[in-house]
Amino acid sequence: MNKIIKELVTPFVAIIIAILIGACVMILTGHNPLTAYGALFSGAFGSTVNLSNTMANAIPLILSGLGVAIAFKAGLFNIGAEGQYWIGSMAAVWIGYSVHGLPPILHISLAVLVSILAAGLWAGIIPGLAKALVGAHEVITTMMMSYIAIFLSHYMLENGPMMQPGFVPQSPVILPSAMLGKIVDRTQLSWGLVIALVVCVIVYWLLYKTTLGYRLRAVGLNSRAAKYAGINVSFNLVLALFISGMLAGLAGVVQMLGVQHRLYDSFSSGYGFTAIVVAILANNNPFGVILASIFFAALSTGGQSMQLVSGVPAHLTDVISGIIIFLIASKDVISLVQKRWRRRHSLAPVKEA
């Protein structure tokens, strides 16, 4: 219990400081922070519809956040969750509109299976093997693979094989048999939420209750000791990136089958990058990922209504998330300053004497 509280302190303090700084900005630009934050809160949680949309926004963040977190646990920085998300999305939409005559359960399962495999291989094969065999840094390789995935989607949609007949660069709509049902009608909240929560429990179980998780964590924390323990470090690095990619890909699948139902031409979904922030704020704890995802989802859905009601630009929420990242990343700096201050403090009486 104590442990949980201790782990919650840093993110909580970071969030509060960020919100306070946001308030200062609002005051300086002549807005009332209380009305603005009030609007943000009610826009995110104020009604069934708003709450549903916030939760719907959180689903892809939870899944891709879990992906980034599991890679972090194995000591890898999967910065390319965005690309893996796109690969998952493309595969899901393709299965969704091109495979006919399957009952929904099979059609959805097939889409999920193919897509997460594709996304897993996207992360596992090139970045994973490159890391394991020649030590190429995964930050670079996953990032580059991410660009390739995004541009591949442009190719597919802009007069490419996945473009719907006509002039709009978008894919055909997936068949009804591939769509995930809604939990709340007329909102974006699909049964994908249940998938996300179940996957979260699975990831927790995998990391802390299985030998596979033990291996991944040992490799992440001390690869030399892992080698000494007889663990195949290279294989587990590839595996970690593979699983990470699968989860990011699953985020794409659930978003396609549950919300968008077709692939639009775009530069970024934003989910894959926010996922990194989510994992960092959650300190890679699977259940923390849920909380952090809801927080960031609330910022983005609530931000719109904040802009409408109080005139504070919705982009201020980006400032707030930026400050949070900065504070969490500088956690070590803060503890260093604390230490120094304490030392100086303890010296003071001697000087006087």
Next chain:
Amino acid sequence: MRTCLEVREITKSFPGVLANDHVNLTVREGEIHAILGENGAGKSTLVKIIYGLYKPDSGSIRLYDQELNFASPRQAIEAGIGMVHQHFMLIPALTVAENVVLGGEPGRIHYRRKENVEIVRQLAKQYHMELDPDAKVGDLTVGLQQRVEILKVFYRKAKLLILDEPTAMLTPQEVEELILVMERLRSQGVPIVFISHKLDEVQRISDRVTVMRAGKTVNTVETKSTTPQELANLMVGREVVLHVSKPPQKLGEPVLQLEDIVVSSGRNEKVKKVSFDVHRGEIFGLAGIDGNGQFELVEAITGLLPCKTGRIRLLGKDITSSSVQHRTNAGIAYIPQDRQLDGLVMDFELTENFVLRDFSKAPFARLGQMQVKPIEEYATRLSEDFDVRPRRIHAFAQNLSGGNQQKVILAREVSRNPELLIAAQPTRGLDVGAIQFIHNKLLELRSDGKAILLVSLELDEILALSDRIGVFYAGRLMGIFPSGQVTREQLGLLMTGVDLGSGGRL
């Protein structure tokens, strides 16, 4: 004799630890004064306070007639206190002369090189230390580098020399030379404070000894009027058995057989055609100075490094190209020399560290799932059997002291009931109590008929425990000697590559 340094009632606490508790120390002019104590007794804290690296909470320090209240080492240096740290602070790419004057070079903007060399030559002569001022520090042996450090101190006109564990990195021959240097300094009236946890050298070198235990100065005694036994008891606070008793034992069948092993690491061949056997019921000691390839050999036996050529056999079976896992299962246990880097996952709980080698085997795992109950029971049993403190199996490894971390590794490795135990530096950095515990465990395993390969940089450890001793130098085995038939000095020479010739070979 005048009093040179007087430390009175120094107290210093860190969060959670009282590192120095009303410490008193008096150093007279022209004496060699040893500060003896186990790791964590507060020796380093004390000298760091004297040197101005820490501020004491209370207490006072006097150097001759001057009250000292340092805010920084610079002030300590100006007042005349010189310190040689255990890890040298030299720049390898510069010459001896340049290193000595660094930070106080002769000349202002224009650096006068010739004058510099001459000053250092004079200084070396004055203190009877043979050193070539133009030699590059990186090319010198550790012993000579230490002299450069000492000269550095005297260049800054030190009135008091503090040596922090000066013999830790030296070979026996270099220790002898250091003792000579120290004695000459004493004859010139320079007081020396030296820190050590080794009884024999304190006994040999010092005039008086101050023993520290748990942050307190227990007693100061004249070295001549005391015995190692008495000092050990003062240091530990209870009766200590100094000499391990080793019952004679007959050699059994060979457990580990090495044939012409060659190991490369990086671009160099670190082990060059080494062959020897380790038998049941024996401790085979591998002596040598660090960096001569002995640890690469160990990694090749454990499977962490590949063998380029040669054959490794365990109980007759060829394991030259087996995986680490396979070798572990075949009965090789290994205590790595760096427990924090190789032996433990510091951010894992003890439960997880206890099963590091067997986490995927029944009863600790079933169908890929970790079994909490059996792991916890196993961890509890091992913590009790090996007296791991604190007795909290869910503590993180990083929160344990070095001695207890080592006990966790030892417990894990020994409890697997291995055929061969490879212990690399098993007592490095541990205090007397923990060393005793680990030595006894090794001897217990020996009488249980296990084969033990002990690799250590401490000659005393090798001499005390081994049945046979192999000396490693530059990737080669200089010879194998039954213990008792080779002296400490002969081993020291062999370790530096001096072939004793046919007459010396046994």
